[in-house]
Amino acid sequence: MAEVKSMFREVLPKQGQLSVEDITTMVLCKPKLLPLKSLTLEKLEKMQQAAQDTIRQQEMAEKEQQQITH
Amino acid sequence: MRSEMEPLLLAWSYFRRRKFQLCADLCTQMLEKSPYDQEPDPELPVSQAAWILKARALTEMVYVDEIDVDQEGIAEMMLDENAIAQVPRPGTSLKLPGTNQTGGPSPAIRPITQAGRPITGFLRPGTQSGRPGTMEQAIRTPRTAYTARPITSSSGRFVRLGTASMLTSPDGPFINLSRLNLTKYAQKPKLAKALFEYIFHHENDVKTIHLGDVALHLGIDIMVLRNRNHIESKALDLAALSTEHSQYKDWWWKVQIGKCYYRLGMYREAEKQFKSALKQQEMVDTFLYLAKVYISLDQPVTALNLFKQGLDKFPGEVTLLCGIARIYEEMNNISSAAEYYREVLKQDNTHVEAIACIGSNHFYSDQPEIALRFYRRLLQMGVYNCQLFNNLGLCCFYAQQYDMTLTSFERALALAENEEEAADIWYNLGHVAVGIGDMNLAHQCFRLTLVNNNHHAEAYNNLAVLEMRKGHVEQARALLQTASSLAPHMYEPHFNFATVSDKIGDLQRSYVAAQKSEAAFPDHVDTQHLIKQLKQHFAML
Numbered sequence: 001m002a003e004v005k006s007m008f009r010e011v012l013p014k015q016g017q018l019s020v021e022d023i024t025t026m027v028l029c030k031p032k033l034l035p036l037k038s039l040t041l042e043k044l045e046k047m048q049q050a051a052q053d054t055i056r057q058q059e060m061a062e063k064e065q066q067q068i069t070h
Numbered sequence: 071m072r073s074e075m076e077p078l079l080l081a082w083s084y085f086r087r088r089k090f091q092l093c094a095d096l097c098t099q100m101l102e103k104s105p106y107d108q109e110p111d112p113e114l115p116v117s118q119a120a121w122i123l124k125a126r127a128l129t130e131m132v133y134v135d136e137i138d139v140d141q142e143g144i145a146e147m148m149l150d151e152n153a154i155a156q157v158p159r160p161g162t163s164l165k166l167p168g169t170n171q172t173g174g175p176s177p178a179i180r181p182i183t184q185a186g187r188p189i190t191g192f193l194r195p196g197t198q199s200g201r202p203g204t205m206e207q208a209i210r211t212p213r214t215a216y217t218a219r220p221i222t223s224s225s226g227r228f229v230r231l232g233t234a235s236m237l238t239s240p241d242g243p244f245i246n247l248s249r250l251n252l253t254k255y256a257q258k259p260k261l262a263k264a265l266f267e268y269i270f271h272h273e274n275d276v277k278t279i280h281l282g283d284v285a286l287h288l289g290i291d292i293m294v295l296r297n298r299n300h301i302e303s304k305a306l307d308l309a310a311l312s313t314e315h316s317q318y319k320d321w322w323w324k325v326q327i328g329k330c331y332y333r334l335g336m337y338r339e340a341e342k343q344f345k346s347a348l349k350q351q352e353m354v355d356t357f358l359y360l361a362k363v364y365i366s367l368d369q370p371v372t373a374l375n376l377f378k379q380g381l382d383k384f385p386g387e388v389t390l391l392c393g394i395a396r397i398y399e400e401m402n403n404i405s406s407a408a409e410y411y412r413e414v415l416k417q418d419n420t421h422v423e424a425i426a427c428i429g430s431n432h433f434y435s436d437q438p439e440i441a442l443r444f445y446r447r448l449l450q451m452g453v454y455n456c457q458l459f460n461n462l463g464l465c466c467f468y469a470q471q472y473d474m475t476l477t478s479f480e481r482a483l484a485l486a487e488n489e490e491e492a493a494d495i496w497y498n499l500g501h502v503a504v505g506i507g508d509m510n511l512a513h514q515c516f517r518l519t520l521v522n523n524n525h526h527a528e529a530y531n532n533l534a535v536l537e538m539r540k541g542h543v544e545q546a547r548a549l550l551q552t553a554s555s556l557a558p559h560m561y562e563p564h565f566n567f568a569t570v571s572d573k574i575g576d577l578q579r580s581y582v583a584a585q586k587s588e589a590a591f592p593d594h595v596d597t598q599h600l601i602k603q604l605k606q607h608f609a610m611l
Contacts, residue, residue: 030179032528041193
């Protein structure tokens with residue numbers, strides 16, 4: 001280990017100025033972990049979906065009925 | 071000929087196997103045979119049994135744990151007069167989450183919701199109960215947090231459920247509430263309990279529909295509330311009569327009265343009932359309901375104390391611990407929340423909510439490897455949906471397990487149920503593409519995000535950054551403007567717009583945007599630098 005240390009030494013300039021240009025870069029929005037859904041929420045959504053489907057079917061049936069009568 | 075089974079036994083068996091529709095149908099047939107199905111005749115115990123069973127089956131079909139339900143409409147949010155202090159001290163209110171002093175991840179790392187909270191790892195019906203500040207905000211669907219609750223809100227969900235349950239019974243409702251003689255039922259405690267649950271869970275929905283539809287069209291929730299009151303007062307009447315019958319000695323009825331008051335928005339009355347029930351019999355449920363009342367009154371500290379009292383009586387109770395963690399999370403005290411979620415896991419090591427929250431916490435505190443272990447645990451437990459695979463993919467990528475990354479995302483995309491979910495997955499894939507330096511792929515991913523969900527503000531912002539790298543200033547500016555109008559609570563689009571405007575010499579616009587960015591994220595160093603620079607410019611003029 002001692003040999004390695006002697007081989008690589010950090011370079012610290014003793015004279016002159018060290019300048020770092022600070023460039024403002026644009027930021028990306030961060031990756032999003034998606035939250036898991038609770039069982040209750042899933043059940044609610046399922047019930048809601050089922051309800052909407054029933055309503056849609058009902059409406060379709062009504063429309064067909066109307067078309068037949070006309 | 072096949073030998074027939076006794077119908078009541080068969081119905082009961084259906085009920086136990088959770089085939090509620092079959093059970094209800096069979097009970098209907100049985101009740102049709104016996105002449106009097108509106109009110110069970112005490113002389114006919116079989117038809118009475120069928121009646122109760124049908125009521126219970128119908129209830130179970132739409133049953134949702136009342137503790138979990140937190141459906142707040144716009145009206146309740148905006149016209150809220152229950153909060154005690156209008157200008158609460160920091161740390162005592164859920165309305166002002168306050169800045170994060172506890173060393174959790176800053177918005178520079180962890181995305182925030184519209185209400186200014188870090189996004190959570192788990193969605194419940196009541197997630198994001200943080201109240202929006204203005205009507206404008208309330209109406210706009212907060213897409214970024216991807217809330218559990220679309221803004222049409224409580225009325226919407228309950229109304230549609232109600233419509234369906236009414237449509238499916240063409241002969242009209244099972245029990246005609248207006249014809250019920252409640253006093254009679256109140257004297258039969260067993261019958262009354264089944265009837266109450268039926269009115270509370272099932273009938274509530276059915277009746278909201280009439281006014282509910284009108285109200286939805288007008289966009290006003292209040293009317294629904296009024297109308298709902300009508301039904302709940304029915305449930306309340308029954309509960310009140312029953313508790314009278316039991317000479318105020320039955321804690322169960324007191325809790326039910328409290329639930330009715332809670333739904334009616336009479337929180338103080340609900341509190342009284344729950345407290346009185348707790349005096350008679352200490353139950354975990356009652357603690358949870360009472361805490362819910364306090365949260366509605368915007369008194370998180372009281373709720374916390376209550377939970378701790380509950381924990382004295384029921385040490386290590388998971389739901390109580392979880393309640394504490396949720397409140398801390400909502401108050402933006404992430405480290406305390408994580409501590410309590412750990413406590414939850416010590417008691418119940420398959421608690422999905424706790425695992426998910428701790429996992430996301432680790433991910434955003436720069437420990438994707440540990441987060442990966444938590445999400446893998448969820449996978450082992452049998453959770454199998456697009457959210458989980460998306461999270462696994464992200465964790466794998468940032469933990470440098472590249473072999474699993476793309477396959478996880480592929481599976482997530484295959485499991486996505488709707489366009490919003492697919493959009494979020496494409497968005498995260500875009501980050502993977504940025505990470506490996508494939509700008510074309512990244513560009514395509516963010517484009518696909520927007521195809522799936524046209525309101526994805528983060529994707530607009532990231533596209534703008536990519537456009538800027540190509541040197542397309544005007545396009546970038548347009549994209550940034552779209553992003554900032556879609557999600558004014560995010561600091562990134564404001565800051566980027568300020569940077570771009572600054573570069574092309576539009577100092578005035580740059581300053582305005584920088585100030586918006588500072589409002590969204592006060593501790594952002596680059597924004598502060600930019601504002602300082604701009605101020606110097608202006609001073610020189």
